[in-house]
Amino acid sequence: MSRFLNSKYRELEAYTPGEQPTDMKYIKLNTNESPYPPSQRVLDAVNSAEVAKLNLYSDPTCKELKSAVAELFGKRSENIFLSNGSDDILNFSFMAFCEGSKRAVRFPEISYGFYSVYAELHGVDYTAVPLNEDFSINVEDYLTNDATLVIANPNAPTGLCLSLDEVERIVAANPDNLVLIDEAYVDFGGESARDLTDKYDNLLVVSTFSKSRSLAGARLGFAIANEAIISDLEKIKYSTNPYNINRLTLLAGEAAIADNDYYMDNCKEIIRTREYTTEALRSMGFYCTDSKANFIFAKSDEIGGEELYLALKSRGILVRHFTKEKIKDFNRITVGTREQMDALLAATAEILKEKRK
Numbered sequence: 507m508s509r510f511l512n513s514k515y516r517e518l519e520a521y522t523p524g525e526q527p528t529d530m531k532y533i534k535l536n537t538n539e540s541p542y543p544p545s546q547r548v549l550d551a552v553n554s555a556e557v558a559k560l561n562l563y564s565d566p567t568c569k570e571l572k573s574a575v576a577e578l579f580g581k582r583s584e585n586i587f588l589s590n591g592s593d594d595i596l597n598f599s600f601m602a603f604c605e606g607s608k609r610a611v612r613f614p615e616i617s618y619g620f621y622s623v624y625a626e627l628h629g630v631d632y633t634a635v636p637l638n639e640d641f642s643i644n645v646e647d648y649l650t651n652d653a654t655l656v657i658a659n660p661n662a663p664t665g666l667c668l669s670l671d672e673v674e675r676i677v678a679a680n681p682d683n684l685v686l687i688d689e690a691y692v693d694f695g696g697e698s699a700r701d702l703t704d705k706y707d708n709l710l711v712v713s714t715f716s717k718s719r720s721l722a723g724a725r726l727g728f729a730i731a732n733e734a735i736i737s738d739l740e741k742i743k744y745s746t747n748p749y750n751i752n753r754l755t756l757l758a759g760e761a762a763i764a765d766n767d768y769y770m771d772n773c774k775e776i777i778r779t780r781e782y783t784t785e786a787l788r789s790m791g792f793y794c795t796d797s798k799a800n801f802i803f804a805k806s807d808e809i810g811g812e813e814l815y816l817a818l819k820s821r822g823i824l825v826r827h828f829t830k831e832k833i834k835d836f837n838r839i840t841v842g843t844r845e846q847m848d849a850l851l852a853a854t855a856e857i858l859k860e861k862r863k
């Protein structure tokens with residue numbers, strides 16, 4: 507730390523992204539990326555003709571991509587916000603819709619690690635609300651409070667979902683609080699709340715092209731909400747970096763929308779692979795939550811979470827282990843291809859066998 511750092515950031519603990527080690531070639535099951543490449547149309551879109559235009563700024567209004575996203579979801583462009591990954595949208599939302607102790611924020615205690623980082627970054631009072639014993643979210647905890655609410659649905663790293671009715675109950679009970687639903691994983695089995703944005707002006711649904719649309723490296727997130735909420739987000743974007751989606755990503759996003767069926771088919775395959783792997787892990791004695799995301803959250807009584815993580819890593823397989831006390835026995839395993847999961851299962855069986863000796 508230099509002596510020049512603003513005092514309000516001195517204690518800030520930044521988010522820790524999943525590791526990207528380069529000492530060997532790993533089977534990467536630690537950051538919930540898609541194992542499938544972008545579609546051919548995306549590869550063609552990001553072609554040399556567009557690369558040759560990189561001397562020109564991108565369209566800050568994102569007109570074409572906005573209208574493509576709007577059409578896909580049956581909305582109007584005024585209801586769509588686009589940004590450089592959904593992390594960017596979450597950051598803007600904490601800036602826009604939270605304020606010190608005046609407008610505090612509540613989110614589940616076990617959830618996406620970035621929520622508390624953004625709260626700290628922007629000096630927002632926050633409550634990390636404990637989950638039920640089985641890691642489910644208790645809807646009652648979000649009905650009578652005066653705070654902005656942030657809920658990942660499906661939740662991460664548990665993979666558990668609230669039903670659309672439960673989400674609506676929360677939104678309806680909070681007419682004077684903004685409710686942000688983070689749907690990064692919704693395409694793997696959850697129910698989207700996006701159509702509730704037609705009915706409720708306090709709902710902001712945030713999602714991403716990173717997980718189900720194979721564009722994690724392109725950085726593209728989108729949000730759906732009532733026009734007033736979207737214009738607040740635009741105000742923050744135009745006050746920080748109006749060109750925050752680059753030309754290539756804008757075109758890649760449009761092509762990905764045009765190829766929606768390809769991505770939704772990949773999601774179906776990932777769901778099948780998730781069920782296959784979960785069943786295999788359970789038959790090896792693992793406890794797995796009923797995940798509706800592209801990852802499995804698993805623990806075994808025979809081996810500690812960190813021990814399994816390290817043993818898999820030494821065998822060239824990366825999974826995500828969290829040190830938080832309540833989930834330290836678990837690992838979060840991204841669902842890859844069937845072949846990758848067979849390698850994970852074989853390595854896990856081997857590790858357990860050695861342990862039993």
Ligand SMILES: *Cc1c(COP(=O)(O)O)cnc(C)c1O
Pocket residue numbers: 538590591592593594618658662688690713714715716722725726727
């Ligand atoms: C991956 C993830 C994001 C961030 O996605 P990007 O669009 O890549 O920034 C947001 N929320 C949750 C819950 C995630 O798991």
